[in-house]
């Protein structure tokens with residue numbers, strides 16, 4: 060395992076946080092600002108952090124750039140173009156450049172410019188296919204028929220297209236969503252993510268929950284709906300390559316996230332961004348003001364820094380790989396060079412109970428079945444406690 064962990068210590072991905080949005084959604088706990096006039100100062104700080112990163116780290120193995128947020132496409136076009144140009148300066152040619160977006164922030168001109176600026180993939184936060192659900196989520200934009208919106212994007216952008224949706228909450232309809240997902244697959248949407256609604260601290264949904272305006276069981280119900288839907292998506296032909304992520308084919312997975320989940324070192328810049336490089340995990344300050352102040356006074360923007368020992372890093376990597384459809388090698392659970400682990404790991408009881416794929420297990424891989432994926436956290440906790448006993 061030691062060799063496998065060492066091989067993963069290479070930065071393959073760079074995430075860039077652009078924390079501006081047209082409005083704040085009721086379920087969102089991310090640090091976002093609605094004041095896009097603040098973008099020039101923020102971008103200056105961001106470019107300083109990128110320079111700092113390039114001076115300290117070897118980015119020659121970088122494969123992907125992910126510009127997320129926030130909603131990067133809410134920036135005025137000249138700033139968006141400047142951002143994409145500056146980010147790519149000095150980096151090796153990249154296999155994938157993703158930009159996150161919302162349907163109500165793109166025009167034909169923006170889509171053309173994104174493509175000509177090197178963007179290969181757009182990821183749209185659609186969130187819902189019904190107006191009542193959209194209002195519950197706190198989005199004022201009109202619901203767009205995803206299939207028609209896909210056609211519009213395709214007319215102006217030739218890269219891959221992904222759409223994110225949220226399952227659960229008032230106004231959500233399982234049937235309506237599945238119908239759209241079927242049509243989107245038929246129309247060749249490249250990638251789809253579906254997350255269950257969660258009620259985070261410091262969100263307006265949490266406030267509504269405390270005041271009793273929404274049901275206390277909202278999150279649990281969303282989880283159950285999500286479980287039913289992800290199985291239905293697999294049955295209709297979507298390739299479930301990660302617990303909540305589906306692609307049209309193995310060629311259209313999100314390469315950036317896939318590399319992160321596989322356990323490669325990942326760099327991240329921007330307010331609230333986090334990264335893990337050589338077993339050191341850092342998280343940047345969330346406040347835009349503090350982020351800019353730190354960078355302009357030549358200080359590191361970290362508000363948290365944690366060194367992971369080998370077990371902590373292994374645990375993190377096992378968890379993320381367990382979420383993937385191709386799992387991880389059984390040898391990662393062996394005792395070699397782990398003084399406190401059991402000798403010759405045996406998890407055949409989990410195969411017998413239907414949590415691990417038996418064929419994969421026989422050929423030396425740990426892959427969770429659909430049943431196992433539903434209980435992933437508990438099962439990984441069990442595997443980890445056996446390793447440490």
Ligand code: SF4
Pocket residue numbers: 079080081082083084087088089091128129130161184
């Ligand atoms: S658009 Fe996304 S990042 Fe912005 S407030 Fe809504 S959920 Fe949060």
